[in-house]
Amino acid sequence: MDSWLQGCDASVLLQGNGTERSDPGNRSLGGFQVIDSAKRMLEIFCPGTVSCADVVALAARDAVAITGGPQLQIPTGRRDGRLSAAANVRPNIIDTTFTMNEMINIFTAKGLSLEDLVVLSGAHTIGSAHCSAFSDRFQEDSKGKLTLIDTSLDRNYANELMQRCPVDASASITVVNDPETSSSFDNQYYRNLVAHKGLFQSDSVLLDDKRTRNLVQDFANDQEKFFQSWSQSFLKLTSIGVKTGEEGEIRQSCSMTSG
Ligand code: HEM
Known part of the structure; x- marks a missing residue:
């Protein structure tokens, strides 16, 4: 879900009024604590280096491998977004009732x-x-x-x-x-x-x-x-809309922007 709106930039993790995470369309998302605790460990051993966006992408990659799926290497270096708006959720999310053409349109728009x-x-x-x-x-x-x-x-x-x-x-x-x-x-x-x-x-x-x-x-x-x-x-x-270089930031805590 994170890759879908602003790109893979951990915008879906940000807490607060009006964020993507606050939208009812994202109500069934879970696992935020797993991401937060991985990030806390990283900040102890290697502060300011690994973005929340990379943690999310690597966690998804590992969930597949741990359950017996393919083991992949994926590039890292994504930076975290500062923007997260609930208003972006509905027009981009795929509902289970969508027709094939509606699903194709949303997928195509993301490349x-x-x-x-x-x-x-x-x-x-x-x-x-x-x-x-x-x-x-x-x-x-x-x-x-x-x-x-x-x-x-x-x-x-x-x-x-x-x-x-x-x-x-x-x-x-x-x-x-x-x-x-x-x-x-x-x-x-x-x-x-x-x-x-x-x-x-x-x-x-x-x-x-x-x-x-x-x-x-x-x-x-x-x-x-x-x-x-x-x-x-x-x-x-996991490469959709990735932020690099001067874009975005590396957050200290995944649920808040660092500023
Ligand atoms: C193609 C359009 C898709 C639709 C309409 C869709 C819809 C949904 C819905 C409604 C749920 C259940 C949420 C709930 O009731 O808690 C779900 C679960 C899930 N979806 Fe999708 N999904 C889509 C694509 C994807 C993609 C692309 C991925 C990952 C690459 C994905 C991974 C998952 C996983 C892992 C779950 C289980 C989550 C859990 O156990 O908490 N889905 N999906």
């Missing part, structure tokens, strides 16, 4: 291709989601029970989701993105898509749209191909 969209969505092989992120696939009937409206979804999987996320489910309930191998970074996400078990509508559409279907099938059949593509697309993602 990412249709292939990058398919590849980077593969991150949904790990992690979890709140019920509200896929509630658009169901509707409440007159008896207050959920029914499936998105018939592209596998029936049994849909039933499991409706059981986990009934109408009166608490807003804090989450389900894993990839129920088969929820904490492994592998190509199971694409196998799930082929089996019509994509969690978000924005996942399922990658199989339904003929522009992306072949690539989904290729990745489902060939994990090595996914890993190679991942390495390239991740490098592109």
Whole structure:
């Protein structure tokens, strides 16, 4: 998410009124403490050297490697932005209800291709989601029970989701993105898509749209191909709008600008 608005500059970490982090569109972001504690250690051993933007990019890179995904080297030297505005969040964020064309438009505006969209969505092989992120696939009937409206979804999987996320489910309930191998970074996400078990509508559409279907099938059949593509697309993602030289700063604490 950080790479998306001002570029990969840790602007999403800044706290305060009206920042990107304060926008409801970023409400489900977490892990800020992990970034803060890595940064605190760095400031003890090597003050003023490693930016928060590099910490975020390296943490994402390491999360993939630790869960069994490809191990990559990525360039460092990003500088932290001083600007962070909530008003930038909505027009740039991709909602799970977006059509393929809407997703392509936002990716293209960031210099990412249709292939990058398919590849980077593969991150949904790990992690979890709140019920509200896929509630658009169901509707409440007159008896207050959920029914499936998105018939592209596998029936049994849909039933499991409706059981986990009934109408009166608490807003804090989450389900894993990839129920088969929820904490492994592998190509199971694409196998799930082929089996019509994509969690978000924005996942399922990658199989339904003929522009992306072949690539989904290729990745489902060939994990090595996914890993190679991942390495390239991740490098592109973490290079968007990077600040260098005199731009930005190296923050002392990731949640506040240094001034
Ligand atoms: C293509 C458009 C995308 C959409 C619409 C989308 C949407 C979402 C949504 C709604 C969630 C669940 C949030 C929640 O309810 O807590 C989520 C989770 C996640 N997304 Fe995406 N995402 C997209 C692309 C990406 C990309 C490009 C990456 C990384 C490269 C990514 C990585 C993740 C991860 C790791 C999680 C799990 C987070 C956790 O467990 O806390 N997503 N995504």
